[in-house]
Amino acid sequence: MSKFNHSVKVPTQYKVTAKILKAALERNTSIKTLIFEEKHARTRSLHVVLKLYSENRGAVDNAIAETRLLKDNPNLEGCLAKVLVTELIFGRKQLNGDSKPVQTVRSYREKLQQAIGESGYQKKEPNPRYVRINTNLFSLAEALEYLAGEDWRRKELPTDTSYPDFLVAVKALEEDEFMTDLHIEGLLIFHSKWGHYWAAHDLVRSKKLILQNKATCFAAELLAPPTGATVLDMCAAPGMKTLHLCNVMQNKGRIYAVEQSKERYRALCNITDEAGCQIVTPSLGDALQMKAEDCPDVEYILVDPSCSGNGMQNRISVCEDEKDDHRLFKLAGLQIKILSHAMTAFPNVKRIAYCTCSLWKEENEQVVKRCLQINPSYKLLSCKKALRNKWQNVGDKEYANIGKNCLYCLPDSDLTDGIFLALFEKRNDGDNDYY
Numbered sequence: 001m002s003k004f005n006h007s008v009k010v011p012t013q014y015k016v017t018a019k020i021l022k023a024a025l026e027r028n029t030s031i032k033t034l035i036f037e038e039k040h041a042r043t044r045s046l047h048v049v050l051k052l053y054s055e056n057r058g059a060v061d062n063a064i065a066e067t068r069l070l071k072d073n074p075n076l077e078g079c080l081a082k083v084l085v086t087e088l089i090f091g092r093k094q095l096n097g098d099s100k101p102v103q104t105v106r107s108y109r110e111k112l113q114q115a116i117g118e119s120g121y122q123k124k125e126p127n128p129r130y131v132r133i134n135t136n137l138f139s140l141a142e143a144l145e146y147l148a149g150e151d152w153r154r155k156e157l158p159t160d161t162s163y164p165d166f167l168v169a170v171k172a173l174e175e176d177e178f179m180t181d182l183h184i185e186g187l188l189i190f191h192s193k194w195g196h197y198w199a200a201h202d203l204v205r206s207k208k209l210i211l212q213n214k215a216t217c218f219a220a221e222l223l224a225p226p227t228g229a230t231v232l233d234m235c236a237a238p239g240m241k242t243l244h245l246c247n248v249m250q251n252k253g254r255i256y257a258v259e260q261s262k263e264r265y266r267a268l269c270n271i272t273d274e275a276g277c278q279i280v281t282p283s284l285g286d287a288l289q290m291k292a293e294d295c296p297d298v299e300y301i302l303v304d305p306s307c308s309g310n311g312m313q314n315r316i317s318v319c320e321d322e323k324d325d326h327r328l329f330k331l332a333g334l335q336i337k338i339l340s341h342a343m344t345a346f347p348n349v350k351r352i353a354y355c356t357c358s359l360w361k362e363e364n365e366q367v368v369k370r371c372l373q374i375n376p377s378y379k380l381l382s383c384k385k386a387l388r389n390k391w392q393n394v395g396d397k398e399y400a401n402i403g404k405n406c407l408y409c410l411p412d413s414d415l416t417d418g419i420f421l422a423l424f425e426k427r428n429d430g431d432n433d434y435y
């Protein structure tokens with residue numbers, strides 16, 4: 001007689017997680033969309049297990065193969081096995097219930113651990129937690145006083161610290177320490193361990209502190225509109241960079257923030273309102289239809305269009321990030337249209353920042369190259385110089401006069417999300433170094 005009691009059901013949570021994983025693998029659909037559609041499950045725990053699987057995919061798949069878990073148990077469904085092994089080895093380290101699949105995976109615990117140990121697998125240390133001060137509602141002095149009162153220790157570096165030394169110091173942050181960033185004013189850096197702590201913190205809920213990855217702060221930092229300027233944010237929702245622009249401008253001047261998606265527009269209105277932005281005028285519409293008279297005297301423009309997003313570290317990805325040429329071609333077409341519109345439709349523009357959270361050249365250097373060809377009245381400024389040369393990763397040098405001026409943030413070396421940024425300036429008459 002079988003030692004398993006077949007009447008014991010697999011817990012719904014495991015079944016639903018395996019169903020989502022299967023759909024994501026077979027249909028190459030976004031895990032976040034699939035979780036969002038799953039109305040009846042506890043989505044937080046689905047998210048945790050799938051994120052753990054995406055982070056440890058190589059180790060889980062390898063251990064399943066090495067231990068012959070699926071080969072020797074042909075009735076065990078593959079995606080359910082991946083979910084159970086992830087939970088047992090990398091998650092809660094225990095499994096609920098006594099269903100047959102659960103008992104089978106449990107009985108392989110030692111073999112699975114051994115296979116992972118022998119493969120030399122090392123878990124990648126997550127990047128630090130970045131927390132930005134929303135100066136509309138809270139000052140640096142108030143934040144430092146609060147942190148000192150909570151026994152956080154500030155790790156200070158000499159003012160002439162090089163970028164490599166700064167990165168070494170960030171990697172060595174102790175759990176009770178924090179630092180201020182080398183490039184972005186008002187950005188605090190904590191040990192990765194405090195990700196959930198800050199996500200649930202009252203100061204974050206009240207929008208005095210904003211959870212914003214360092215990489216996404218470069219857009220407002222490098223566009224640098226002065227206090228009192230007029231700015232157009234062409235692809236604004238959910239509004240993280242709009243809010244940062246507002247902080248850079250000390251909440252003085254005017255920001256026109258355009259968003260075409262109704263739902264995301266609502267988020268933009270809520271965030272900018274709750275975060276105390278007094279100078280933001282949100283509008284629902286297509287940035288390509290914006291005319292100069294809709295936003296008079298615009299001098300600075302941010303173009304942060306939809307992109308493939310493969311630089312984002314909080315994405316849950318369960319397949320290789322395969323390049324989808326057709327999708328990239330379509331995205332790049334829209335990106336060129338929006339950036340070109342920014343360059344032609346607004347006569348008083350001085351500077352434009354273009355950014356994506358993609359690491360594909362098709363959405364980055366190639367878009368910049370095409371827009372400069374179409375709009376020779378603009379030139380690139382060097383992002384690295386704007387950061388006092390305290391930066392390493394720039395664009396591809398194969399794109400002459402373009403690559404070296406653009407900036408990349410790369411997750412492994414800069415300890416941030418992956419982004420690309422290019423900064424354009426309107427040429428003065430007589431300026432003639434064409435690309």
Ligand SMILES: C[S@@+](CC[C@H](N)C(=O)[O-])C[C@H]1O[C@@H](n2cnc3c(N)ncnc32)[C@H](O)[C@@H]1O
Pocket residue numbers: 234235236237238239240241242258259260261264285286287288304305306307338
């Ligand atoms: C990468 S997200 C912007 C993120 C935002 N800047 C932030 O920091 O929170 C791109 C946004 O652009 C919007 N979008 C795309 N094409 C647009 C268009 N033609 N006009 C207005 N918004 C557009 C998308 O709906 C999406 O919300």
